[in-house]
Amino acid sequence: MFLSKQKQLLAIRNLIAGAISKWQPRKVTLLFVGLFFFCISMIAQTTTIGDFEYTFSGPNAIVKKYNGGGGVCSVPSEITYNGLEYTVTKIGNRAFANATVTEIKLPETIEYIGVSSFTMCKSMTKINLPHGLKEISGSAFWGCYNLTQLIIPPSVNFANDSSSADCI
Incomplete structure (x- = not known):
């Protein structure tokens, strides 16, 4: 039990x-x-809610994987699981890798984008980066060939120089 x-x-x-x-x-x-x-x-602990798989760290949720069908994707700022509320603060490593999304809407609660999070999202043309974002890890946008504009907030630190390689 x-x-x-x-x-x-x-x-x-x-x-x-x-x-x-x-x-x-x-x-x-x-x-x-x-x-x-x-x-x-x-x-x-990993759970699926809607189009996303999440892991948990204290009161925070991490997007581990996107399982949706593509198109415009909105990441929620909060989720409820087992009666507890969690704030979505991180996009995990390879969470959206190879996804067929055209646009990604991130909430202001996102502080971290993991390694290769959006790698090879070839259909993605637009993504908003929240003002509270603190870190973009390596190869986060590698191979996002149709991404025409990426506005990076001044609060962001890069884990390495390849965060946006081959995307713009």
């Missing part, structure tokens, strides 16, 4: 309170085992 994340957190909190108040070594051991598996489940 799997518990929701909220029930897991409540069980861990209760275990901590009981173990500390009575100093029960067995419960402390169970606490660490529980925390270990809870952390692993949070790291490895």
Whole structure:
């Protein structure tokens, strides 16, 4: 039987309170085992919502993969999963690689674009980069041959020089 994340957190909190108040070594051991598996489940958790696969890091969601049919694509700023709200802050490595999108609309919550995130999006002609964007990693727009304009906000740092190679 799997518990929701909220029930897991409540069980861990209760275990901590009981173990500390009575100093029960067995419960402390169970606490660490529980925390270990809870952390692993949070790291490895991937879910599909709409056209996207997401992974989670604390209160944030990362777009891991785009599974949509192409055309104009809008990335949401927030998603709800298992009753919890997550802010979408990152586009993961190769998340849109080879997608047939023509335009991508990113929310202002995006701070990071991963390695090869939009590689070979040959049909893409337009993408907005949000003002809060902090980093564009290498080869992010490699092979985006139809992208005619890329306005990069002044807040952006580049992980390397090939972020926009072969796109404009």
